[in-house]
Amino acid sequence: MAGIGTYPEWQVRGACRGSFALDFFPPPAGERRDEQRRREGRTKTICANCAVAGECLDYALALRDVHGIWGGISESERRELMGLST
Numbered sequence: 001m002a003g004i005g006t007y008p009e010w011q012v013r014g015a016c017r018g019s020f021a022l023d024f025f026p027p028p029a030g031e032r033r034d035e036q037r038r039r040e041g042r043t044k045t046i047c048a049n050c051a052v053a054g055e056c057l058d059y060a061l062a063l064r065d066v067h068g069i070w071g072g073i074s075e076s077e078r079r080e081l082m083g084l085s086t
């Protein structure tokens with residue numbers, strides 16, 4: 001996903017560029033668990049077909065970014081990977 005500031009080169013090749021991008025983060029007003037599951041399912045399908053999924057996940061893990069879907073991995077899954085409490 002696109003971050004704020006300087007963008008790594010691989011981001012221009014991300015399958016999420018464009019109108020899909022908003023789905024990669026929870027809505028500001030929050031969402032029910034079933035809505036979250038559907039949203040994450042949609043985004044993970046996009047990530048599964050992304051040429052830069054590995055770079056994307058590595059980037060998020062290096063930044064320890066716990067917001068949004070990166071590399072097909074959800075916030076809670078990434079927290080677990082990073083050894084953070086959920």
Ligand code: SF4
Nearest residue numbers: 014016047050056071
């Ligand atoms: S892996 Fe997913 S979040 Fe990352 S650039 Fe690709 S489509 Fe976007």
